[in-house]
Amino acid sequence: xxxxxxxxxxxxxxxxxxxxxxxxxxxxxxxxxxxxxxxxxxxxxxxxxxxxxxxxxxxxxxxxxxxxxxxxxxxxxxxxxxxxxxxxxxxxxxxxxxxxxxxxxxxxxxxxxxxxxxxxxxxxxxxxxxxxxxxxxxxxxxxxxxxxxxxxxxxxxxxxxxxxxxxxxxxxxxxxxxxxxxxxxxxxxxxxxxxxxxxxxxxxxxxxxxxxxxxxxxxxxxxxxxxxxxxxxxxxxxxxxxxxxxxxxxxxxxxxxxxxxxxxxxxxxxxxxxxxx
Numbered sequence: 001x002x003x004x005x006x007x008x009x010x011x012x013x014x015x016x017x018x019x020x021x022x023x024x025x026x027x028x029x030x031x032x033x034x035x036x037x038x039x040x041x042x043x044x045x046x047x048x049x050x051x052x053x054x055x056x057x058x059x060x061x062x063x064x065x066x067x068x069x070x071x072x073x074x075x076x077x078x079x080x081x082x083x084x085x086x087x088x089x090x091x092x093x094x095x096x097x098x099x100x101x102x103x104x105x106x107x108x109x110x111x112x113x114x115x116x117x118x119x120x121x122x123x124x125x126x127x128x129x130x131x132x133x134x135x136x137x138x139x140x141x142x143x144x145x146x147x148x149x150x151x152x153x154x155x156x157x158x159x160x161x162x163x164x165x166x167x168x169x170x171x172x173x174x175x176x177x178x179x180x181x182x183x184x185x186x187x188x189x190x191x192x193x194x195x196x197x198x199x200x201x202x203x204x205x206x207x208x209x210x211x212x213x214x215x216x217x218x219x220x221x222x223x224x225x226x227x228x229x230x231x232x233x234x235x236x237x238x239x240x241x242x243x244x245x246x247x248x249x250x251x252x253x254x255x256x257x258x259x260x261x262x263x264x265x266x267x268x269x270x271x272x273x274x275x276x277x
Contacts, residue, residue, distance in 0.1 A: 002060075002077070002084050004048040008036045011047035015059040018049070019072060023195025024119055024257060027235050028093075029071050030194035032061050040168075048084075050077040067262065070094025075101050082106065091264045099261035111264040113239060116246065118254035120234040123227070125220050126252060128213035130180035132221030135170055139184065143175060146187050150204040154239075176225065178218035186214035188222040190234075198226040200236035203245075216248045223252075 005011050012033055019026040019033070036042065042063045050058035050073065058077045061069045068089050073081065078101040082089065092102055093115075103109065135143060147162045169175050169189055178186040186205040191198050200222055205215045223234045236254065238246050 001051055002048050002080055004046055006045050015049045018056050018059060020195045023197045024233065024235055026072055027197050027199050029059060029061060029069055031191050031199060032063060032069065034194050067091040067093045070098050073098055078102060079105060089265065093260055093262040096259055096261050099263055102263060106265060109263040110266040113262040115237050115260045115262060116240050117257045117260065118236050118238065118249055119257050120223055121253055121255050123220060123223055123253045126213055126216045128217035130178055132176055132178050132218055134173055135175035135177050139177060140170060142184060143170065146204050150202045176218055176222040178214050178221065185209045186218040188218040190222040190226050193230045193232040196232050198230055198232040198234050200234060216252055220252050
C-alpha cells in the first residue's frame, strides 16, 4: 500500500531509515531529502512509501520539474504507484526492471537514457597539466554558463533554475574547477555527504577543451576532496551511451555498482486497465 505526504519530516521519519540501509544505491533519494530539509524550494512535492505485509519495502519522491525517483521502488509497487498518480509520470528514473514495468503500463517513452552508477574504489590521480581548486564567487558567471551548456547537452528538460542552483552549490562549497595556464577549463560538483556518501555531478568541460584529460583531472580532484574532507564514499552516474566518459571514470578508480533507466514521456498517460492486466 502506498502512503503519500508533502511534509518532509513525516516522510523522513518513515523512509530515511529504509534509505540508509543502502546509501550508495539510494544516493539520489537521500540527497533530495537533505535538500528538502535545507529548504530547497519545490512546488507541489510528493513523497511516498510502500508497505507490504506490514513492512516498509519502498520509497518514492516527485519534486517537479525533476523526474519521479523510483530508485527504491520494488517492481510490484509500480502498478499501484502509477494508478495512484493517475499516470502522471512525465519522466521517471529507476532500475531497469522497474523502468520496464513503467513502460509496460504507460507504453513506450519518447526518450530513454541508460545510466550506470559507479563507486570509487581506489583513486588513481591522472597526470594532467594544471591544478584543481574550489570555485569562488568570481567564477559565478562562468559556472552558470557551463551549467546551462551542460543542461543543453544532456537535454533532460529538468534543469530548473540554473542560477539558483549554482548560487546554492557555490555557497555550499560544492563546486570545483580545473585550471590550466591560469584559465578555468573544467568543472565538477560534489554533493554534501548523505549516509556517508558524496556524489560527483555534473562534470563539464567546454567542447574546445575536451580530449586533454581535464574532466578526469577535475573529477579526481573533487573525489579526493570528498575522501579527505568528508571521509565519504564517492559515487557518480554516467550515460551508458557515452563510452568515453565511462572509460575515463574507470581509469581513475571508479567501479560499476548498478544501472538505471531514465524515461521521458511527451504525453504520459496510463493504458486502460484491460491492457495492463
